[in-house]
Amino acid sequence: MGIKKKFSAVVAAGLSLAMMVSLAACGGEDKTASTADDGSLMTVDVYDDLANYQGIQKGWFAKLVKDKFNIKLNIIAPNVAGGSTVFDTRAASGDLGDIVITGAGSGRLSKLIKAKLIDDMTPYLDGMDNIKKYSGASDSLNELAGQKSGVWALPNSVSSKSPTEPSEGNEPTFGPYIRWDLYKEIGYPEIKDMDDFLQVLKKMQDKARADSGTKDIYALSLFKDWDGNMMNNAKQPTTYYGYDELGFVLAKADGSDFQSITDDNGQYEKALEFFNKADQMGLVDPESSTQNYDTMFSKYQNGKVLFSFWSYLGPQAYNTTDNKAAGKGFMIAPLQDMQIFSYGATPNGGSTIIALGSKAQNKQRLVKFIDWLYSSEGTYAMQGSVEGMNYEIKDGKPVLTDLGKKLRNDTSTTVPEEYGGGSYKDGVSALNFVTELGTDIDENTGEPYSSDMWSSVISEFNNSALEQDWSSHMGGAKTSMEYLKANNKLLVAPGSSYIQPDEDSQITTLRGSIKTEIVNSSWKAVFAKNDSEFKKIFKSMQDTVNGLGIDQVLEVDMKNAKDQQAAREKVTKEYADRETSAE
Missing domain, CATH: 3.40.190.10 (Periplasmic binding protein-like II)
Structure with a gap:
């Protein structure tokens, strides 16, 4: 879902059913009235x-x-x-x-x-x-x-x-990817949780600036292009703990938790706090709120950013053959408490x-x-x-x-x-x-079928100085997915064909004003000057969206999230039943 940019596979609402049937019935020339295929x-x-x-x-x-x-x-x-x-x-x-x-x-x-x-x-x-x-x-x-x-x-x-097997290949869609060469230079410090991560990123940034003699290298760089129901960048750390979005709800891959993105101490607020702490530590690119994805991507290519939200961002931009041969590049970090969200295979x-x-x-x-x-x-x-x-x-x-x-x-x-x-x-x-x-x-x-996953390709092309060093510190794993599976750091959402139903126009209208408030407040919270200002901004956002009627929208989103989970459980059972009957 590689996705260098969001696919613009937007399906138009189209004509009403009545109009489509009527117009199709009197449609153009019938091309089927032809001779046999020659x-x-x-x-x-x-x-x-x-x-x-x-x-x-x-x-x-x-x-x-x-x-x-x-x-x-x-x-x-x-x-x-x-x-x-x-x-x-x-x-x-x-x-x-x-x-x-x-x-x-x-x-x-x-x-x-x-x-x-x-x-x-x-x-x-x-x-x-x-x-x-x-x-x-x-x-x-x-x-x-x-x-x-x-x-x-x-x-x-x-x-x-x-459906309980990951659909991704060697790399998960989501994951905390870091400039491994700089992580190596600071001595491979332990990363227990996201708070530890901040300290590690600070040391990496300091090292990168000292090595290059420049001050325009940042641990984190953000962008606004993909903001929707929430600040997209703030959604990403929630995936490292098994969550994915559905409207204003964060749903855990195993169906064990469903929470609003406006909940106190919820996953979304924690992600915003992570970015705000990073900004207070000087780790966030100050151009984040004004740049687009393409501008940010070029910074990764030029070695100006040290942390990547996805496997298709930092590694694709920076992991050239020459860089990898020199031991430089992005690899997934050994975040000890992560359990990364993975999209399951889709039998249907x-x-x-x-x-x-x-x-x-x-x-x-x-x-x-x-x-x-x-x-x-x-x-x-x-x-x-x-x-x-x-x-x-x-x-x-x-x-x-x-x-x-x-x-x-x-x-x-x-x-x-x-x-x-x-x-x-x-x-x-x-x-x-x-x-x-x-x-x-x-x-x-x-x-x-994917050539990236062939054993011959992995042995020949996934064996650079960068990957050898990473593997030696990750239990001998040859790929990120191998590491995550071996260490129980992957949470697979069973792959169902669930499709979110159309929502009432009133809900759509409410959603529009609410998400604008959430996104705008989220960006303000990230760049709050201190913890007190952060809490004030987040509380103001909660009060505003409550007044706008977020409960009505959450009722719809929560039902959809639970229906999605039911579909995941159904397809898992159907697959198991088919396998049993085939034996």
Whole structure:
């Protein structure tokens, strides 16, 4: 959920059901009234709410799809042009796309079916073993859409793994990552809790400034871009103790606790206190309240920030091959009391779907294409790997080719013409749709689909001076996930396909004014001059949001959080029952 920036996979509210049905019924030309499929080259319109590229798919993925299906993918991306108007206009015409990738929530899937914008794939499933493999996922979607039968869509991120297994790869999404080289220089001090962390960060900052002779290096740098129901940066430390957000509620991964972000001595207040103490100690970048993510990211690249909230921030920005070889870079810290929140694998998939457009031609060919996307070969391709191009099988295990090794450092590397030519990164699937989780195991190799997790890659590329030193102080672990699992420092929220329902417009209005107060007060609290001012700001925030009616919104959020937990427990039981019946 890598996420260098939040995906803008925003699904538009769209037309009302009545309008969609009416307009679809008198929609455009029926493309299905055609002769039998002669196998000729076919341009397929893909309406895709996840895509960040619009137009004809290029490069190696385009060639792979053309060679296998004689299909050319034309991506229609509301994220790139048109926004919600694209959905409205195409839905009104009765032809959303030959293939549709969109959100299933907010009644969207049900509306698509009733408006006859997508088709049941059941008539085309003979021999489609990959789609059939995930019948539980399609059944779950039917339940969501109020359908008793049919295969109307498949969800993203399906998995054959247990929902209690983490969906992430070598690194968790969340975690306290630090400049390990500086941690080494100050003698690897013990980090019992977040208070200890402040003292360690102060020593690291002092050391970094002394080494560089500059004073513009900070332990922490913040940004406002992702603020929503709360200050996003302040939410992150709560994940180190097993919590994640749902509205104004922080819910623990195991369902043992649900708390408001405005609670006295709650996880959110503790996180704000952590940042305020850091600021009083001179550890927070003074430009934090005015910079955006991109500006902050560049500071990580230049070695100006020493603590990272996520595995995809500091390590991606700073852990270059040269830095790692020199023993420099970000690695997860040995915070003794952490139990990091992890998203569990999703046997029933996520909340985004891929479906067959009702007006498409040659539907059997398109269903074969969808089925292939969920195959072993298709999953590798969606993870960016093509056998022969950037990996090969040796002794039954996947290993990188010379091109694959080059791509570890430069994704702009040119792909040979036989695989489509052009730069590798330009040829990556523009669908931006994960079919099967990369952490799932390919039965043919016994290794995950994600190349980052192959034993051959870990032994060759995760063995720099930086990683060797980190491993020697982390019980010999080769990856963060290995360390967290071995030391019981991971709390997995079972992967369910729970989708938060639409909320009443009155609640939405209340939420808008309340979250503005919470976010603004949170930033003020972080930069309070002393503890007394901090407490005054937090108390004022509580009083203000109580007056605005936060209790009404919390009632909705708390119910959703508990319903989400019930869904997690349900999918865990369903998976266990399926495993038992299969024995």
